[in-house]
Amino acid sequence: MKKVVVIGGGAAGFFTAINAKELNRDLDITILEKGSEVLQKVKISGGGRCNVTHACFDPKELTTFYPRGQKELLGPFHQFMTGDTFEWFENHGVLLKIEDDNRVFPAENTSKAIVDCFLKAVDNLNISVLKNHGVNSIYQHDNKWIVNTKNKQFEADFVVLAVGSSKQVWKLSEALGHTVVKPVPSLFTFNINDKRIVDLGGISVPKAILKIEGTNLEHTGALLITHWGLSGPAVLKLSAFGARILADKNYQYTVRVNWLNQDAKEVFEILQELKKQNAKKQLYLKSPFNDVPRRLWERLVIAAEIKSNQNWADVSNKQLQNLTNQLTQSLFNANGRTTFKEEFVTAGGIDLKEINFKRFESKLHKNLFFVGEVLNIDAVTGGFNFQNAWTGGFICAKAIAL
Structure with missing residues (x-):
């Protein structure tokens, strides 16, 4: 019986293990999780609802949401992508829904539906899930992979690294000769x-x-x-x-903001026309642009050196030009960053040139696989990072099982 060790008890790890076992029941699969709980990122993602994927059904278009991995994912997306994700979860008892912004969530509106689905599947398939098993070393011996944790040594025919952004596993990968692109937020x-x-x-x-x-x-x-x-x-x-x-x-750095998505010349002409039409009205009191809320309009007016009690008729062309600049090319100095909600995604990981994306297998070592954010692949928000996990997990599982 072939043995598989999957390192990482998150979405990518579970999805890989489940698919591999379903494709080949003779596999002996063990999932190793460093922490005391599994699927933690799934639980908190999407505000606790789990943004499973995004309703984009064209492989080429889907790749445009990945700053890193766009070229490499095109082929894999032709094998397994959004429509396949819908079918997979529905076949496993989880109905999905598409929201107005094309984000996809469980119909039950809770990440618990996904977590329970995975836990039930590994239980039914007799996949071992071991918590508190952080990996200390990985190496080959007599054509087998040896994986050591502080608790136990595992011998495997296949090893799958599906740990997300793990500095420890990146170090272990470097020890195996892989290049790690330095991670940044x-x-x-x-x-x-x-x-x-x-x-x-x-x-x-x-x-x-x-x-x-x-x-x-x-x-x-x-x-x-x-x-x-x-x-x-x-x-x-x-x-x-x-x-x-x-x-x-x-x-x-400096951010230039055009609040109106309109050309500056066009906006200046609109303001001049408004001056003619509203001569006796106070400019400050009401935003003439539907897309600029009143409170923001007031701040931009003051920034343009226009007094709050000035009528349109009393506003000079210089002031109108100042206001045009505030509306179409406001400059803001950024200093620092803040993590978006509970999400923490990094740009960085295993160099993509070292991966065979037909199998998600290392080009340096046979039967060593990388899935999910452990690779130098990341996406914008909206379910795309999970879709990368599902695609990589399925293709990797297929390579192992068949």
Whole structure:
């Protein structure tokens, strides 16, 4: 009987083990978890609801959500992707639902549905799950893999590393000759202390343009003001695609914000027309742009050096130009970052050039596999990191089992 040791008691580890056993019941599979509990990230993800995947059903389009791994995942996504994820979970008793923003959750609206599904499956398949088994060493001996924990030694025909961002396992991988791309945080919000947005936490605009000055990083999307700065989909995508650039800047950089997603010349002309139409009205009191909430409008007006009691007729062209600049190219100095909710995703891990993505197997060592965020693969928020785990886990399981 072939023996398989899966290192990592998270989503990628469980999914790999379950699929391998279902494809080949003769496999003897053991999952090793360093901590006292398994599937912890699944439990807390998506605010405790588990954002299982994203309703994008085109492999090429799906890859565009991965700053690292876009090229490498195209082939794997043709083997197993979103539609297969739906089918897999429904076949295992978990119905999924698509929300308005295309994020996918269990129909029961709780991560417990996914956790229970996995725990039931490993129990039914007689897969051993051992907690408090942190791995101290991995090496080959007589064509077998030897895995040592503080509690026990395991001999295996196949080893799967599915531990997420584990410094210890990265070190063990380096000892086996693999290259580890230095990890840096991804998916974070921008820490900004600026009087234009202080105390405006919760205010959002639906479609802003954000650009990091001095780089090619730019994104258009929803923008949220928080108590510590700027967040929302636009910021998170910039943080993911700019993870290494922003780390190199020590998280000190300038963000240019176009709150209206409109050309500056066009906005100036709109303001001039508003001046004609509302001559006797106070400019400060009401935002003429539906996408700019009143409280944000008031701050931008003051920043443009327009007094709160000025009528439109009394506003000079210079002041209108200042206001145009505030609306279309506000500059904010970022200093630091904040983790997005409970999510902690890193850019970094095993160098992708050293992996055979037809099997998710090491190119350096036969029967050594890497799945999930242990690889230098990460995605924007919205269920994409889990989809990487499901895809890699299934392909790896198939390679082991068949």
